[in-house]
Amino acid sequence: MPETETMGKLKRSAHLFYIDATFGGVTPSWFLVGKDVEDMAVELNPDTQTVKNILDETIIRDNGYEPSISVDTYYANPSDGDFYTKVKDIAMNRLTGEACCTKVLEVLVDKTTGPYDAWQEDAVIKPQSYGGSQGGISIPYNVHFNGNRKEGAATLVDKVPTFTQAAVAITP
Secondary structure: OOOOOOOOOOOHHHEEEEEEOOOOOOOOOEEEOOOOOOOOOOEOOEEEEEEEOOOOOEEEEEEEEOOEEEEOOOEOOHHHOHHHHHHHHHHHOOOOHHHHEEEEEEEEOOOOOOOEEEEEEEEEEEEOOOEOOOOOOEOOEEEEEOOOOEEEEEEEEOOEEEEEEOOOOOOO
8 A cells, every 4th residue: 555645634625525417427527516606514313212221231233324414504596407407396396306406426535645545425415495595595304324335446637537446355
């Protein structure tokens, strides 16, 4: 594994989050989330249960995660191209199911040169409302991770990613 230069504490901008604006197209068109967003985190929503049996033993059942993201400050912006058009369509036409499905890509820029660690996953995009105050029309939306997570690497050219899935190890 190549040595990387120590970077110190990562800035928030080191975690890049993209949504495929084609919503099912053959070649992804990655929309970088972040403009007008001051605070955003992947909520892992761990699903665990603690059970105490009649023997006074405590058992933890780990049922995994139900990760999601809330993007509360997306402002309707036609210059966002296909992403804006699709989010508007989902919200205004109350679309459901496959019409809301796409892929997301997370890139962690935690070394001085790429390629960078990256993860691609299926997702469902659901607008929560539309309208807002005098500052502009907002369409806050949630991203629900929907499985099929793939680890790999991304190269970035002017913050535009190209994702390559890591080789899958085959066990005998």
